Amino acid sequence: MQDAELAAEDRIPLPPATFHILLSLFEEDRHGYAILQDVGRRTRGAVKLGAGTLYRSIQRMLEQGLIEETTERPVPEEDDERRRYYRITPRGTAVARAEARRLAGLVELARSSGLVPRRA
């Protein structure tokens, strides 16, 4: 875990699309279209990933070992066997965490300088 955390520092800051995909996959394994829907839902439609952005991100994340393709299938009736499902790796989790900490740190910085109000 120590190594994964260390290596994770190298990857951040993450491209926003990558972070959203990691968040989505942290919840459960998903196929491409499900990721898009989930990101849309999660951000209340503010982030609308294009198919190109999604699959280019997926390709890179696979290469970087942040996610993997999974052979396990969810409930068979929901499945379309041509679909590919992706799962977050421990490394992916570590990188997402490191990114979240970085973002939180930034927000903290903004708060302490009075840019945004502290939470009540």
Add this chain to the structure above:
Amino acid sequence: MRLYGFLLRLYPASFRAEYGEEMRRVFARRRREADGPGAVAALWLAAAVDAAANACRTHADLLRQDVRYAARALSRAPGFAATAILVAGVGIGAATASYSVLDHVLVRPLPFPRADRLVDLWENDTVHGYGRTELSPANYRDWKSASRSFEGMAAFTNLSANLAGEGAPERLDGAGATPDLFEVLRVHAALGRVLTDADGRPAAEKTVLISDALWRRRFGADPGILGRKVLLDDAPHVVVGVMPADFRFPARGSDVWTPLRFAASDYEDRGDCYLRCVARLKPGVSIEKARAEMRLVAAQLERAYPKENRNIGANVLRLRDEIAPESRWLLVALFGAAAGVLLIGCTNLASLLLARAIGRRKELAVRTAMGAGRERLMRQLLTESLVLAACAGAVGVLLAAAAGPLVTRLVPNALPIAENPPLDLRMLAIAAVLTAATGVGFGVVPARRAGREAALANLHEDSRAGAGRASERLRAALVVAEVTASIVLLVSSGLLLRALWKLQRTDPGFRSEGVLSLRTVLPMPRYEKTEVRQRFYDRVLTQARALPGVTHAGYISFLPMVARGMIQAVVLEGHAADRDDGFASMRFVTPDYFAALGIPLKAGRDVAPTDTAASPFVAVVSESFGRRYWPGQNALGRRFRFGQAERTVVGVVGDVRVRGIERESEPQVYLPSRQVPDAGFIGYFPRDLVIRSAVPAATLLPELRRIVAAADPLLPISDVRPLSDVVASDTAPRRIQARALAAFSALALALAALGIHGLLSFTVSQRAREIGVRMALGATPRDILEMILGRSALLAGGGALLGGVLALGAAFAMRALLAGVSPADGATFLAAIGLAIAMTAAGSLVSAVRAVRVDPVAAIRAD
């Protein structure tokens, strides 16, 4: 959905294969969810933007990946990488350097606005074999007023003047020009103004326009130079302007331009030809049209002045083409040679890449098996060769830049262009194009093969048999190409070397060793009187002869090979004064000149101090003069009219190659310096001093400077050089060219030997198994040796045949450069072909020996 498929095509094929189907499905679902035409349009727009942006990024990702991969792969094979980069880089460097000179000298427009409209006009006396002679003021005036093809026409003549009064006296070159020259060329002064018609009036104050270089060198770039008076040939001239730094007219090194002024008397003699003429064609008038018109104009003048203008036509040439055909061919030949080096370099690169791709078959097969698509592999190999080519291009540009100082010596002096071909973007673009062509052209072949083989490898365990034959043919073609190119280069440079040797053996007619020459031009009107000039010559020559080690000293109008023309019409006793008796070169000399130059006196006597204006006019003529006019008879005592006087031959001397080693010269006539009429033949009075001595020039020169300064402190000394330099510079372009070509040929031969060795040894290693089988079946090492050597002999023979034919074509094309050496010179061809065959044999011997050592058992087991 078809449209979306089109968008998907923007992505790399490997990406499309992996994700295309899913992306299609995502898009289809979004399309179903979109309601209303607005939403559909927005969806399409977003999809297009998404596809364009991500496709670019994906390509960039792949490129980065491939470049990284290529760099890793190349660093694992440093020998291969270094060889490939060097081999291609040398070719690219040679081709770029020689092309940039070619472009600079032959292609690029001259540095004047609309330079393509500028032409030169010459008198055309083809009957006497002079196609380009200067104009007389009268003919210039009449051509200018009668022609309608030109926007403007200007005349100029080369000018040399002594600048005194500002530091040490200096000899300057430039032009005396009609003021409209600047309008014709469309150039303006950088400071002040150019010459105007007012400057050209005979009574006007003398004015001068100076070069940027002179302004900086002599006047410290002083902006207050305008209006200042400078002493040119003892006469004060007002500086009216400074020309821009890039104005070089009529040639490089021009420093002063003064207005040419014509008095009524200047128009009297139509045979007094000294004007160069430049004109600008009117818009829409072609040079052919101008030629036709000038033919008519000249014909009219011939009718009007049947005696003076007999056979005088008009020649119109593009100013751009004012370059000796030898210089043109030199550059073309050089570029051809460089292209040959590049071709061989690329062939080697190709064979290296090919061998590497085949050598990596196993690796590629493994990667294909692991799911790498054929397109990805091709892309990777292509990237690798592009990386190699880019490195080679960088090496080439460095080499070309380093070669810069060498190639500037190939830029002829007589053109109004800079000495250094600019190392500019165009040159880099050419290098880049060559680089990319090398990379793609020769990366694609191995890459496609690799792609095919990778596909095959999935089906067959051993794909060697099928692909082997095609690659064998390709390698054979490469060997033939290398032999061919080397033979063409060897023959070309061999012929040029023979021509050079032949010229270097040519006797110039004088002995240049131990002779120092320098120039002192006596300014007019101070030295207008012959007697005043003679006092100067006598004083300088007497003191010079008294210097220790000096054996002879003399003055002459112009050294041979320095001024090549300066010819006058010969009229034999009893003939009418027209041009029909031909021409001879005219020089005035002091006594002892022939001895100083080592020109043998064949009969009679040298000119003597007693040959004065008061005594009968005499001449010393060259042997060819006597042969031509009095064949088989004694020339001594004969009389002829020459240089405005009747002269009697008192001496006959050996012939001199006045027009240079490579050209036939007119017969020579030498006249005594004391018999120049006062203020006559101003261009011809003696100015070149020659000293034959046993001591080195360096010890002699300070003494000579002292002697000249004592005789006239305002007189500059210029053109100080050993006479051997004069002869050497006559053949210098040829020497440089022969050396450059020989260097290219040597390079090509070495590269070709390397390449052929690589190709053949690769063939042997590929055929190791076959050789093993043959040996197992009873073939002796001798059979194997014969097989390998026989094959390379066949290839060498093919290359020799093709190369011989092409070389013959090249040799005939450059016949102008061969100075009489036959383009089909047997010895040169035999030597070149022999060398190329020896090179092929040497290249194949090592691999043949290796083939013989193949262990049959090991070779068969290898797979």
